[in-house]
Each structure stands twice: as C-alpha cells, then as structure tokens.
Amino acid sequence: MSGMSDQPVLVVDFGTTSSAAAVVVGETSHLVPDPVTGAATWPSAVHWDGESMIVGALAERRKRSEPTAYATEFKRGMAADVPMVLGDRRFRPIEQVAAVLTALRAEAERRYGAPVRRTVVTIPASYGPDDPRRAQMIAAAEAAGLGPVELLPEPVAAAFAPVAGPPPVPGELVLVYDLGGGTFDTALVRIDERWHEVLGHSAIDDCGGRDIDSLLANRIHSDGQQWLAPLLVSAANSQSAPATLRLGMAVTDFAKRIKHQLSDTPTVEDFLLPDTPAYRLTRAELAELAAPLLDRTIACCRQLLDELGVPPAGLGSVLLVGGGARMPAVAEAVHHAFGRPLRQVEEPELATVLGAARWLPRSGPRTIRASTDTSQMVPLSFVLPGGWAQLLRWLIVPGQPYPAGTPLARVRLAGGTLWDLVAATPGTIDRLLVPPGSEVASHQWLALSTS
Incomplete structure (x- = not known):
C-alpha cells in the first residue's frame, strides 16, 4: 500500500x-x-x-x-x-x-x-x-x-x-508442511519474487504438537499407573476440581518436556516428581507413538497434490515449519513419503512470523489505478486481483479534487491483504456509487468523477 x-x-x-x-x-x-x-x-x-x-x-x-x-x-x-x-x-x-x-x-x-x-x-x-x-x-x-x-x-x-542453504527460486513448487501446536496446515506454493501464489491448501484442525503431547501423557498414565495411582487417589479424595486439573497439567507438561528433550537426544530419563520413579522413553518409541498422527499429515499432503495434479517428483522441495518440525520423526516421515529435498529454518516455530516480516517490505505498493475514459463525467472502475474485493472505506469525499496517483479508496482482497485504489488521472469526485462494506468486482463502477 x-x-x-x-x-x-x-x-x-x-x-x-x-x-x-x-x-x-x-x-x-x-x-x-x-x-x-x-x-x-x-x-x-x-x-x-x-x-x-x-x-x-x-x-x-x-x-x-x-x-x-x-x-x-x-x-x-x-x-x-x-x-x-x-x-x-x-x-x-x-x-x-x-x-x-x-x-x-x-x-x-x-x-x-x-x-x-x-x-x-x-x-x-x-x-x-x-x-x-x-x-x-x-x-x-x-x-x-x-x-x-x-x-x-x-x-x-x-x-x-x-532457510538454511540457497532460497527457493522463482517458479519452484514448494510444499509447505506446517505442524503447529494445535493444527496441521499444508499448501502448495509457487515461488515468485514478490508474491508467492498458493495453488491449493488443506488442513487438519485436530492434529498438532499438543495432540502428540496428549498421546504421550496417556502413555505416561498407562506406564506409570502404579506410582500415579496414589496421586490420582489423593486428587480425587480432595474433592477439588483444581487438584485434579493440576495433576493433569503436571503430566501434560512432563510429556511436553520429554518430547522436547527427544529432539536433541535419542533417550530420555526424567522425573515427574522428585519421589516418583524415573520415566524412560526413546526417540524411536516416541516416533512409533506419533506415527498414526504423522500418517494423517502425510495423507493430507498426498490428497492435496493429487487434487492439484502435481506428482511428488514435480516438487522442488518441502518446507518444514512449525514447532512440530523439530521432531526428527517428522523429517524422516516427510522425506520417506516424498523423496524431495527438505528445507528447514533454524527456529521452525518462528518461520511464519519471520517470513511475514520479510514479505511485508517486498509486497510492493499494492495500488490499483482507475480505468477511465476521456469524457467529462467518467466512471471509476478498477481491475482487481482475483476479480473481487471488499470496499473498506473511501479516502476522499464528493467535491474533493485530487491529482493523479491519489488513493481514492481502500479494499481488502480475497486473500486478506489491503490495497489502495488510486486515480489514474486528476479529477474531482462527483458522487460515490458503492458504500463501504460492499463487495465489489473488477470493472464495476464505484464512483463518478469529473475531469
């Protein structure tokens, strides 16, 4: 803008x-x-x-x-x-x-x-x-x-x-594999210098790092039934909902801590409480536990590629982002499924915010010049990327003269970004034809102006 x-x-x-x-x-x-x-x-x-x-x-x-x-x-x-x-x-x-x-x-x-x-x-x-x-x-x-x-x-x-290594080149097809805390998102993106095009996307709303934590917490409950039983009885006897919630939070936090440690070491021994036995888990055991969930993410990716008619061999690379991408099992599963080069970032949980920060100054002025003719009273219309947008507000009022290049209105495109509609030639607004909040289409007359 x-x-x-x-x-x-x-x-x-x-x-x-x-x-x-x-x-x-x-x-x-x-x-x-x-x-x-x-x-x-x-x-x-x-x-x-x-x-x-x-x-x-x-x-x-x-x-x-x-x-x-x-x-x-x-x-x-x-x-x-x-x-x-x-x-x-x-x-x-x-x-x-x-x-x-x-x-x-x-x-x-x-x-x-x-x-x-x-x-x-x-x-x-x-x-x-x-x-x-x-x-x-x-x-x-x-x-x-x-x-x-x-x-x-x-x-x-x-x-x-x-990303580590050379960046993707314009025209490359990149499969984004985003395993976040609560959801899984995948998208096929065509790389461009200014604006990457999302060719298609898919998501699973109940598939993320927290779901792996829950699976591991359930396993800890099962494996540690003998030493967890007294704690569960104590929480139940307290007749206190907060006590039961606290114990559940403690086990979930313990599971999360073990998962994070297994990103750096093949085996972990840790203690839920100082007086409870050590709990031991290997990276291979965590991978086996998470396998059904990771299989769902791979199936989601495959279905997207099938719908778009893109074989795995047509991918330039797969970009792993989201906190879940730290798990070695994720990289192994994705590489085994698609056999394409993997792109990774140093801090995958920051990939989205850092990428958005880099996109912003590269997104250009995002302005659209009016289509006008040479008659005295001219309609103002615009060619909108994607064909339509929502008119958020007018930036000028009737009777107000303006030079060429003046932003006349602000719209939100279907993707969510903001663009300014600007005057191609000088003029004066005679009347506004579309109120703020309306959906507008390419070539639709939005206002009348005198030249």
Whole structure:
C-alpha cells in the first residue's frame, strides 16, 4: 500500500499454543519477546485474576494456583464461538485472542517507543473467504487497538522465511508442511519474487504438537499407573476440581518436556516428581507413538497434490515449519513419503512470523489505478486481483479534487491483504456509487468523477 514503508507494522503469528510477533519498519524487523521470560514466543494463554486478563508466560505461571481461571488453545474454539468460564466470568474465544493481541501491541509499543496502529495477522490457509474466523481475527485485532488489519495466509508467510542453504527460486513448487501446536496446515506454493501464489491448501484442525503431547501423557498414565495411582487417589479424595486439573497439567507438561528433550537426544530419563520413579522413553518409541498422527499429515499432503495434479517428483522441495518440525520423526516421515529435498529454518516455530516480516517490505505498493475514459463525467472502475474485493472505506469525499496517483479508496482482497485504489488521472469526485462494506468486482463502477 502507498505510503506504508515508514510506518511501524506489528506482524503477528497467532498460534493455537504459542504466538510470535515482530515490529517491521521498512526493511528492518524486531521480534517482540515475552516480557516475563524474554522468549521470542508467547504462550497463547490467558488467566483471569478477577479484575484483568493476564496473558503469556505470566498466565502459564499462574495456571497451577488457579487452574479454573486459566485457558489455552482457545483458537480451536473460534469456529464454535462458545464462551468459556474463567473464574467468575465467561469469555468468548475472540475476547481471549484480543487479550493476547493487546498485550503484544503494548509490549511492541513499549519497545519501539511509538504507537503501532497497523498489523498483519497470519491465518491458516484453510480460513477461506467465507470462513467466519477471518472476520473474528480482524475484529480481535481491532479490539486490541490495531488497524487497519491485513490477513496473510500462513504458508505464504512461511515461504518467505529465511532457510538454511540457497532460497527457493522463482517458479519452484514448494510444499509447505506446517505442524503447529494445535493444527496441521499444508499448501502448495509457487515461488515468485514478490508474491508467492498458493495453488491449493488443506488442513487438519485436530492434529498438532499438543495432540502428540496428549498421546504421550496417556502413555505416561498407562506406564506409570502404579506410582500415579496414589496421586490420582489423593486428587480425587480432595474433592477439588483444581487438584485434579493440576495433576493433569503436571503430566501434560512432563510429556511436553520429554518430547522436547527427544529432539536433541535419542533417550530420555526424567522425573515427574522428585519421589516418583524415573520415566524412560526413546526417540524411536516416541516416533512409533506419533506415527498414526504423522500418517494423517502425510495423507493430507498426498490428497492435496493429487487434487492439484502435481506428482511428488514435480516438487522442488518441502518446507518444514512449525514447532512440530523439530521432531526428527517428522523429517524422516516427510522425506520417506516424498523423496524431495527438505528445507528447514533454524527456529521452525518462528518461520511464519519471520517470513511475514520479510514479505511485508517486498509486497510492493499494492495500488490499483482507475480505468477511465476521456469524457467529462467518467466512471471509476478498477481491475482487481482475483476479480473481487471488499470496499473498506473511501479516502476522499464528493467535491474533493485530487491529482493523479491519489488513493481514492481502500479494499481488502480475497486473500486478506489491503490495497489502495488510486486515480489514474486528476479529477474531482462527483458522487460515490458503492458504500463501504460492499463487495465489489473488477470493472464495476464505484464512483463518478469529473475531469
């Protein structure tokens, strides 16, 4: 969009289990770390303390003290939009998302030292044009004080992420394999210098790192039944829902810790509590446990390629992103399935936010010049990428003269990005024919102007 290069933009990858953000100014970007831990990723978690919503690592630290006031994975509930009880109140998923975005904005402004009013939010490619979750993400960002809001498909962003080795070349077909905390997304992307084209996409909403954690937690419950039984009895005898929740959280966190350790070592021995026996697990055992889930992701990829008529041999490479890509079993399964070169990033959980930050300054001015004729009263129409868009607002009013190149209106394309409709020649607006909020098509008359 015109005149945006010097404006600070908050780029957000809002994930099911963790989120990341960066402030982008021109060609420069800076990650926004969690103020409590300093980590580049924030837990997508909230905690209602009775007066205000606490988010991120601070919410994670308070989940044991008041587990009934804590929530995570609320992104999975956006489609159903069912309020969740936290402490003494109910909160919709969109409110919880807005709370995290508000904290990200506040920390970004504190570090940048100036207001940040624009944002790019990455979304799964499965959020189609009619998916209500698109509007919910926009509404949540606007409620957090961010606007105008752009949406960018996650695989498009990830394809711009810095990779080890030579980058993909224009024209290359890249299969994006994104195993996140709560979902799996895949997309076939054709690489271009300015804008990568998503040729097709598919997703599994209940397939992510957290689901592997749950499988491992269930195994720990089964393997450690003898030493877990007294803890379960104690929690049940307390007749306290929080006690039972705390034990479940402890086992899940233990499973997650073991999984992470197995990314770096072939065998792990760890202790749930100081007085419980050591729990031992090998990388091969974890791979066997996760195999059915990984098989689902491979089948999802194969189905996408079949629908698009692209054989695996036609792929230039497969890009592994998302926190789940750290598991050695993932790389092994993908390479075995497709036999194509694998592209990886140093921190796969940051691939989407870093890619979006690199995409933004490369996305160009994103302006569309009006199609006019030489008569005195001329209709203003535009050729829109994709054929249609939503008219967000007019930037001029009737009776206002303008020179050539003036932005006349702002639209949101089907993919979620914002573009400005600009004047091809000087003129004066006579009347507006389409109100804000309307869907408009290529060549549709949007306004009348006098030359």
